[in-house]
Amino acid sequence: MGSSPPRILLSGDVYGRLSLLFKRVVSVNKSAGPFDALFCVGQFFPDSTQQLEEFMEYISGQRDIPIPTYFIGDYGVGAPKVLSTVVRDPANQGFMMDGLRVCHNLFWLKGGGKFTIFGLSVAYLSGRQSASGQQFGTYSQDDVDGLRALAEDPGIFDLFLTNEWPSGVTNMAAANDIPPGISDSLGGDSTVAELVAEIKPRYHITGSKAVFYAREPYSNVDAVHVTRFFGLAPVGNKEKQKFLHAISPTPASTMSAIEISNKPPNTTPSPYKVVDNTPSRVTTKRPGDSTLEEQYWRYDVKKQKQGDGNTEKLCFKYLSSGTCPRGDNCHFRHDDEAREQYARGVCFDFLNKGKCERGPECHFKHSLVEEGESITNRRSRSQNASANRSRECWFCLSSPSVESHLIISVTEHLYCALAKGPLVDDHVLLIPVEHSPNTLSLPSDCQKELHKYQSCLRMFGKTQRKEFIFFELISKRSTHANLQALPIPQSKASSVKSIFNLAAKKLGFDFEAIMGDDVSEARELLKARFDGVSGFFYVELHDGTILGHTIDENENFPVQFGREVMAGLLKMPDKADWRNCKLSKDEEAKLVEDFKLQFKNFDPSEDA
The missing domain is CATH 3.60.21 (Purple Acid Phosphatase; chain A, domain 2)
Known part of the structure; x- marks a missing residue:
């Protein structure tokens, strides 16, 4: 052929x-x-x-x-x-x-x-x-x-x-x-x-x-x-x-x-039609809406509840992703314990039917955690798993999986890297060197470095007539913290707040606006809003305002919400999914070198 x-x-x-x-x-x-x-x-x-x-x-x-x-x-x-x-x-x-x-x-x-x-x-x-x-x-x-x-x-x-x-x-x-x-x-x-x-x-x-x-x-x-x-x-x-x-x-x-x-x-x-909470509730795009409405018509109230677990069989969607689009209308069981086993590598068929018919073709585990396993043993296993995470996590610098060619700058506690499938050429991530689930729980030394990185990126952006917008999604599925840093033209900066608020309303919630005397104080106030358990999304605007939202346990919050909103603002809806923006390794390396060259005079690692 x-x-x-x-x-x-x-x-x-x-x-x-x-x-x-x-x-x-x-x-x-x-x-x-x-x-x-x-x-x-x-x-x-x-x-x-x-x-x-x-x-x-x-x-x-x-x-x-x-x-x-x-x-x-x-x-x-x-x-x-x-x-x-x-x-x-x-x-x-x-x-x-x-x-x-x-x-x-x-x-x-x-x-x-x-x-x-x-x-x-x-x-x-x-x-x-x-x-x-x-x-x-x-x-x-x-x-x-x-x-x-x-x-x-x-x-x-x-x-x-x-x-x-x-x-x-x-x-x-x-x-x-x-x-x-x-x-x-x-x-x-x-x-x-x-x-x-x-x-x-x-x-x-x-x-x-x-x-x-x-x-x-x-x-x-x-x-x-x-x-x-x-x-x-x-x-x-x-x-x-x-x-x-x-x-x-x-x-x-x-x-x-x-x-x-x-x-x-x-x-x-x-x-x-775009299915909402139930099969009978639908939303459709309305002709004549404003530009912002056109970008976010698809967000009309997507909050969903977990299935009612009224059957014996397990919901594969829930086990694999933690959510199920059918919510209460799902005919299968949403079992958190089974999901934990699945996350440990146990075969879905084994969990669901008690047997696996794939034979040697199946590469998953066919045994559960022993019922008599002691709490001490479980804790020990959990600690061992935590120790192994850095070797398996793509974002940990010590991991063999880390894509080092994406790294732009490294300081003692943080590093800056090109985003995978960047929305724009200078779309970067701020990532802790050590394994951490989110940037809001970082120790004070890390927080200081994070503030410095943000300040340096903001100054760098102004030389390019751009403003950096920062956003982070924290969820139970989060593994390693990464704060998205996305530059936009200064002419569009004043629209960011309104477009995020509009998208939030379409999803059925209102952002809480958090403001301090400076950016550092605003982030301290933000940390006070985050309970460390619930999911959370926030976006830091160019004027220091932070929009925050606590994600309810039963809320189906879009994983790429921040990126989708920014793609709409930049009139790049086709780039809302990072997978549509994949680059070759050579292309990624070229963008990294270009960014390093332009960012050199602002790079906080140069002061180390």
Whole structure:
């Protein structure tokens, strides 16, 4: 394949008509190929026993499958018999998200998962929504939870395969392009709509509605790339609707930020509503709002409560991140003790089911802390873990993981480093040398150095006609303190307070303004507001004012809140996520050297 993008064929419901499908595939392959793979969505198995004999000739190997073929529509006549055999095949044992082999060139994508093929990141949800709990043909809440957790991983999904259309996909679309008779009342799946809004794939492919529909690209909330939706018709349909479609997407992992953020002229807003506290509460962008309103419409009250723990199974989302977007509506248990075990490296399946079926492929622990372990032993283990943290933490200078090429300046207690994925070229972090969870709990000597660093950065910024804004998020998940230092043009400095206050209101809280006679006194007053236990966010403005907010235990506070607000102020919404601003190591080293050169006369380490 070389450096060329992979060439992928997409098919709608097959209904067991493999001869018809592969005849068309061979023809297209000769005229426009070669193609690398075929993905089938919608029902894959026959609709009646009359078609089963021909279908089984491919399954048994009597007929050849011309191209690697992957399917998710694991329902229809013959599905339980065929798939039961597939599951029992020793070659398919273990944790295999890239497909269970059915026969030569045919693979079943079971449940919900994600895998990489030809450089493309592919997510899928096999089966249909059902409360029946049958073994094949339906997806489970576990599958949905797993995909939601995968959506938190870094990187962009290239393809998302589902059998059902997402409800609401025709919202915001050009009416004259929508196939006749298509509406949300005809088979739209709200769960798929919620998932696709979270996953934000570049391509979403579905079947099941007996029509072909290529929707205009739409923008995603909190992401720079667009999504293209394709609904595919059934193979051999009488209406001659298109059932085979070809795409050749460049993997997102190899694309530049400019390429990723490119939006065609016909791009529409996202058709999916932003889910609030409950599935019935939604917020949408309101036309005519001010610039600040446009930047923060997505923040309309996102506070959420923890799940009620009314089931036995664990919520993977809560275990992996400490929060769950479904709150009280989650069907799974939010267990803090299990989350502690998970954080120690215990296998999720072991915690959830009491066993793990991945075999040697699983690299997690399959034992819990002994119930009879003494408090002394636990404390000892905790102290040992604390001693080991500095070796594992990316920010500890003693850690082998520290990216030393990002370091700009080092004093006795603190160091200054280029931010990873900087919002602007001189976006830096102030970080304690020793492991500490936040800058507000630093000892007095460290605090003095921190004040000096801030003062030096402010003086340096003024020579560049900029003002440095400082902000920090303190949460239970915080590991090593880092104070963000972000310079903005002096002309925008007066707007910082209002835009943060507006964003706060959209989230349902008000900042407390903290002011002292000078910056040092203001930070001392700030420390008095912080109880050392709760989560906390604060931002230090150019005039010495500090805006602080104590984060409630059940509050789902955006991890990148400070950066998102500043990205909006600077009219850089595509850079709100640091992952969209990743640089090569050489590019990072060049920015560090440039900053060192300009900062030299202000650098507090030069006085040491």
